[in-house]
Amino acid sequence: MVMPIDLSLHQDGPAAPEVYREAAVPADAAVPLPYALHAVVPGDTLWDIARRYGTSLRWLVLSNPDVAPHPDLIRPGQQLLVPLGDGLVHRLAPGETVEQVAAAYGLDAAAVLAHPLNRGGLLPFAHGILFVPSPRSVDDRQPSAPWHRDRVLGAVPADDGLPRGTPLIGPITSLFGEMAPELRSGPHTGIDIAAPAGTPVVATASGAVALVAYDDGGYGLYVVIDHAGRYSTLYAHLGQAAVRPGQRVERGQVIGRVGTSGRSTGPHLHYEVRLAGRPIDPLLTPREGGP
Ligand SMILES: [Zn+2]
Structure with missing residues (x-):
């Protein structure tokens, strides 16, 4: 089931994202994925x-x-x-x-x-x-060349403004698109990354803060950032936000800290990537115009 979404989060008034339902992830029962995704930085x-x-x-x-x-x-x-x-x-x-x-x-x-x-x-x-x-x-x-201490080669590219990697390091406890039938919810609109409360959350691309808001029944305290190529990212269940609407942010800049606000079963980050307002899998590599 594909549930189209318009980015109602950008409208004034109380945010009520209808398709969003947080999957239940009991902290003690969460089984992490075997991998993390790391975006290489200079x-x-x-x-x-x-x-x-x-x-x-x-x-x-x-x-x-x-x-x-x-x-x-x-x-x-x-x-x-x-x-x-x-x-x-x-x-x-x-x-x-x-x-x-x-x-x-x-x-x-x-x-x-x-x-x-x-x-x-x-x-x-x-x-x-x-x-x-x-x-x-x-x-x-195993590679034969001596490589383990080499630095990244190549010039630092201009920031393309496209979301890359994840906003923090931690086990992914729920994937994009997963269902939680017992909640009668739709597919998960992002990924969940478990982390201790207070862990810094960074922007995954440069952009402008579109929204800092609170939604008690869902996202809790959350931040939306607009990026290049009609991409936006959303960071939910924050314990605190470190940015204001309209503020310019760079990739890697701390925009808030992990919490468990809203509909959440324990400290974690719910992270979404949207293209033209529709949630896409944050673990796919984004390209200009589509993943
Ligand atoms: Zn989630």
Whole structure:
């Protein structure tokens, strides 16, 4: 079911986004996704990124096969899959099976699927991303060049104003489009990222703050930022906002802090990306005119 949405949040008066229903995510029952999405910023190195997320350089490189041949050539704005466990994450190609992937890494498919980060094999396939725990046969896949301390090469690109990455680092506890049938709600209009209350929330692109508002029955305290290319982003359940309507913000600027305001079961950020007012999957890479 696709529920079109007009950006009623931009209108005056109390915001009542009709299609928005927060999925119930009990804090103690939330199972994190096996990966985070990291948008490379100038000065990043794979070494630093791996350390920041508590993974190893090897798992990071192996999770991004397009990076592995030239891991010193990561570029600002590039998005990396970062495994959040002792292992790598693998994006299944069309037609590729779990059995094939497991065999390639010298593992048993049932054991791979049984790993808690694969949620019993159910959720990863929403994005076709599988967690491969501690694969044994990876040595021949390691890049040979010395790369682990290299800095990002290339000039800093002009900020294209398109949302990239996520507004904070943390386990994603609910994906875009997920249903919560017990709530009789529509599909989830964003992603939920669990984080302690007070964690800084940053803008994922430069833009202008369109709205800072409070919606007790849904978003709680939330911020909407307008970006280039008819994109906007929304940051909900904040504990506090650090920006004002009309204010110009840059990518990476702190715009608020995590809270649990509104219809929320615990501290987390509900993050939306909208194109021309319609929610799109924040984990897709946006391009001018559409994802
Ligand atoms: Zn949410």
